[in-house]
Amino acid sequence: MMTTASTTTKLETLGKEMVKEIDRGEGPTFETTLRTRSNTLFDEAIGCLRSGDKKETRKFLSVAQARTFMQTVAVAAKTKQFLRENLHTSIRGLFYQLKFTLGEDIDEDLFTEQSESNGLIEDLEVALKIKREDLNLTTDRKGFVAGSMTILDKFGGEETLIDLAKQGRSGWSIPSDVDNGMEIKKCEAEYVLVVEKDALWQRLNEDKFWKKENCLLVTPKGQSTRGTRRLLRKLADRGLPIYCLMDCDAWGWYIYWTIKTGSMNLAYLGRDFAVPEARFLGVTMKDIRDFEFLQKLTIKAKDVDVKRAEEMLGYPWINRHADWVAELKEVIKTRKKIEQDALQGQRLTFVGEYINNKIKKKQWLS
């Protein structure tokens, strides 16, 4: 976590370096780390994807780069203002502030392409070694938690203690930023259970699974947001095991591996947003053999599932795990898959027993 003061200093230094270049009679430049596939690597020592060392220097005095260069500087200047005002906004809010300030007719369709507006901010994150949340930019939020944990939320000039064991059916919504102005005051849970779908989270919350098992019950509601990934990283740093229960299909695996190693597209985020310690409890192809009732609850794998399984077999950080190789090969061979919801097929309350049993017998994939 960066403090507002240190982030502001980094932004100022960036600007001062450019001024120096201009004073020397040079065109200003901006150096950042390349976020291309070819500069993405799996870091064995840490156990996650990250950017390599290849740098890229953007020049103001370049026809091809001048516009992007200017936009990057404008983003830096504008977010420095947000830090000074102590106010947050979204990327969309930033866009309108820039559009108003620059006064030019920015081509909306071009500028709002996720690839461009995100790209400018990613450039700054990488170049300054900060997170966009440190620039007072809010991002999408989606996930939920319940369990024996208390959060101190310093926000909008107030401090609020939030007891995640007293949130009823709703749970606590994981915010966009779990670092700045937020502390874990107390955490008595013994492990973290991450279930892919909110529907299953609600099922387990109704069973008070987190209370009986003294765990934190988390759902990313599908793919994890930045906030959810940061929270899981922080919980793992406190020594809590992170167990994941996902669908046995292309999407479920992707959600799991994004939590564990990060994704190719956001590899530049590195270990701050990855949990190499994460373990995959299920659902697995092996479960279909182990639990008789699941046999009639499999569904036909789609082409995308099979294609994804084949791709994953090509990733060295996956195919070094024999159990994962066996799983993926079975999907390709049988062209079957199974959803976590199927665990409720026989009895609604079975899913809790299944999870307990898996953890007790250490039946997980890495």
Next chain:
Amino acid sequence: MMTTASTTTKLETLGKEMVKEIDRGEGPTFETTLRTRSNTLFDEAIGCLRSGDKKETRKFLSVAQARTFMQTVAVAAKTKQFLRENLHTSIRGLFYQLKFTLGEDIDEDLFTEQSESNGLIEDLEVALKIKREDLNLTTDRKGFVAGSMTILDKFGGEETLIDLAKQGRSGWSIPSDVDNGMEIKKCEAEYVLVVEKDALWQRLNEDKFWKKENCLLVTPKGQSTRGTRRLLRKLADRGLPIYCLMDCDAWGWYIYWTIKTGSMNLAYLGRDFAVPEARFLGVTMKDIRDFEFLQKLTIKAKDVDVKRAEEMLGYPWINRHADWVAELKEVIKTRKKIEQDALQGQRLTFVGEYINNKIKKKQWLS
């Protein structure tokens, strides 16, 4: 709100009537209200869309209807079991329970089509005059609230008091079901402000807008879930004005009119899920003339926006409002639109002033 006992009685009565038909030597039948467009009307007196009086009778002894008939009965039997067990699950969980119980190879692709699995449950809702939430079925949740209101949540055998003024940056997540086992214990807010996007909700929450103005700050996060629509209905029933701030585009208008009158597709839900009292604060085309800084923050309307505006001009419950007609005609003429995020263009904190001003001067569209 139905009690579990009265819902169970309704399900039992449905079954007993079928048994009587069989005892009389007849094939069992199931009568429900037609949910077609031709049986959808705008109810002037109530101010929302609802189903008309046309009935449909499904017969078990019909080649075309036997399968659907059986599935409907299976859904009724299974949800009756959920009520007895006092456990909730999603439609997907229900699907797997049915698949396991029936033991047949249900064609997954066919059965999980939203149109079919939803359709069966909609049939029961309409036929029995209940909500799916009364059948212990959970639905997607998405929206958030902050403000001076306390909720008593009786859930999973526990009672929790939740103070919506003490939820920090996260707010309270509006659950799937705000009726069964949930009470508004205290509500001191004077009105409800609904903003389309979570990003703007976070902006206003940071400004403590709800505290300064003593309102409830709600975001549906896009289209409203059933839970959000029910909550807004309940708040309107307590006499709170409901003000809405949406994008001035096809999607924003749709979100507003769904809150106000319901949508064509879910018209069968009627007034229980509609808020005819809702008022549209903005963003409007008129705002572009009234606020100079907005003039450079408009964006080009897409074909879908213009097409939607033309469609809306054809709806009698919209085109009887002269101010809406003027708005929509201006979109069609200028082919411009504007987003709520643009209100932050000049100053991040402007949006609160804008809202206050609109309410004070009663500058809203119905």
